[in-house]
Amino acid sequence: MSQPDSRDRSWTILEILQWTTGHLKERGIETARLDAEVLLAHSLGMSRLDLYLNYEKPLLPEERATFREYVKQRAQERIPVSLLIGEREFWSQSFKVTRDVLTPRPETELIVSSALDFMSDENRAYEVVDIGTGSGAIALSVASERPNAQVVATDVSVLALKVARANADQMQLNGRVRFEEGSLFGAVPGEQFDLVLSNPPYIAGSQRSSLARELTHEPELALFGGEDGYAVLRPLVEGVGSALKEGGLFLVELDPRQAETVAGWCRDAGLSGVRVLNDLAGNARVVSARKADPTSGAVDNDEKEHTHEHSS
Ligand SMILES: C[S@@+](CC[C@H](N)C(=O)[O-])C[C@H]1O[C@@H](n2cnc3c(N)ncnc32)[C@H](O)[C@@H]1O
Structure with missing residues (x-):
C-alpha cells in the first residue's frame, strides 16, 4: 500500500x-x-x-x-510512539521521555495508587524513595499527590536523572524532590524511609530474542535484570529492611512469574504482611511488604499473604 x-x-x-x-x-x-x-x-x-x-x-x-x-x-x-513524540502520559501528567529512560507503563500506576493508599494522612511528611526513577514517573506522581511528602528519586543512570529533573521542572516539583545518583541504596546511604518504591529492571536477558522490536529503542539498563531477571531485584529485597523505618512499606514491580519468588524473599528478609497485587489486566504485578513496628501493636494480616488483590 x-x-x-x-x-x-x-x-x-x-x-x-x-x-x-x-x-x-x-x-x-x-x-x-x-x-x-x-x-x-x-x-x-x-x-x-x-x-x-x-x-x-x-x-x-x-x-x-x-x-x-x-x-x-x-x-x-518500530520506534515507539512515545519516543517519536517525546512524551507519554502517566498518572494523568505528561512526562518527557527520551532514549535514556524507560517509557512509563500503565501497570506501574499500581505502585503509585498503592503508595497513596498507604499515605492516607495528607498532612504527614512521609519520607519516600523511588529506586531507579527513570523519567521520574513514580516519584513525581507521588510528590504531586502528597504535597507534604519528602521524596527522593535515585538512578544509577546520570542521563535518566537529567530527564527526571526536566520533568520535575516542567511539573514545578523541583524543590520538592531530591535526586541522587547511585546503585540501589548506595544512592541514599544510611537513610531510612516510610516508603521504598521501585520498578527495577526485571526482564531476563535469556528472553531477549523473543521480545517486541519496540524494546530495542529503550535503554538496556532499564529493561534487563541480568540473565535470570533477578540481578537488581535480589539485592533490592536484601537491602530494603535496613532502608525502611519501622512500620514502613515496600512496593516493588516485577514480572508476574517472579512474584512468588520475590514474596518468599521478602518473608526471608523478615518483612511481614507480604502480598502480591494484581494489575488491571489481572497479572501479579507488585509485591507489597511491611517492616514490622513493634511499638504499634498492630498485627499484619498474614492470612492475606497468599491472596492476590486488585487495586484500582
Ligand atoms: C524499569 S526502569 C523504571 C523507570 C521508572 N521508575 C518507571 O517506572 O517508569 C528501571 C530504572 O532503574 C535504573 N536502574 C538500573 N539498575 C539500577 C541500580 N542498580 N540502581 C538504581 N537504579 C537502577 C535504570 O536506569 C532505569 O531507569
Whole structure:
C-alpha cells in the first residue's frame, strides 16, 4: 500500500487516519488506530479530540511531511510512539521521555495508587524513595499527590536523572524532590524511609530474542535484570529492611512469574504482611511488604499473604 501522494488531491484528516491505520495494521502494529491518531495530532499541534472535530479538514502538503516521516519510523523501525513524540502520559501528567529512560507503563500506576493508599494522612511528611526513577514517573506522581511528602528519586543512570529533573521542572516539583545518583541504596546511604518504591529492571536477558522490536529503542539498563531477571531485584529485597523505618512499606514491580519468588524473599528478609497485587489486566504485578513496628501493636494480616488483590 503506498501512502497517498500530495500531488493527487488533498486528503482529509479522516482519510489520512484510515489509510495510516491500515498501513500500520499491515505491518503488524496492534495499536494502529491509536498510534495514527496520536502521531497525527502531534504533527498538527492538535489534541486527539480536535482530530475528531476536524475529520473533513484537508491537510496541506507541508502538514503531511512530518506525519509521513513519523509513520515511516513507526512502521519500519518500530520506534515507539512515545519516543517519536517525546512524551507519554502517566498518572494523568505528561512526562518527557527520551532514549535514556524507560517509557512509563500503565501497570506501574499500581505502585503509585498503592503508595497513596498507604499515605492516607495528607498532612504527614512521609519520607519516600523511588529506586531507579527513570523519567521520574513514580516519584513525581507521588510528590504531586502528597504535597507534604519528602521524596527522593535515585538512578544509577546520570542521563535518566537529567530527564527526571526536566520533568520535575516542567511539573514545578523541583524543590520538592531530591535526586541522587547511585546503585540501589548506595544512592541514599544510611537513610531510612516510610516508603521504598521501585520498578527495577526485571526482564531476563535469556528472553531477549523473543521480545517486541519496540524494546530495542529503550535503554538496556532499564529493561534487563541480568540473565535470570533477578540481578537488581535480589539485592533490592536484601537491602530494603535496613532502608525502611519501622512500620514502613515496600512496593516493588516485577514480572508476574517472579512474584512468588520475590514474596518468599521478602518473608526471608523478615518483612511481614507480604502480598502480591494484581494489575488491571489481572497479572501479579507488585509485591507489597511491611517492616514490622513493634511499638504499634498492630498485627499484619498474614492470612492475606497468599491472596492476590486488585487495586484500582
Ligand atoms: C524499569 S526502569 C523504571 C523507570 C521508572 N521508575 C518507571 O517506572 O517508569 C528501571 C530504572 O532503574 C535504573 N536502574 C538500573 N539498575 C539500577 C541500580 N542498580 N540502581 C538504581 N537504579 C537502577 C535504570 O536506569 C532505569 O531507569
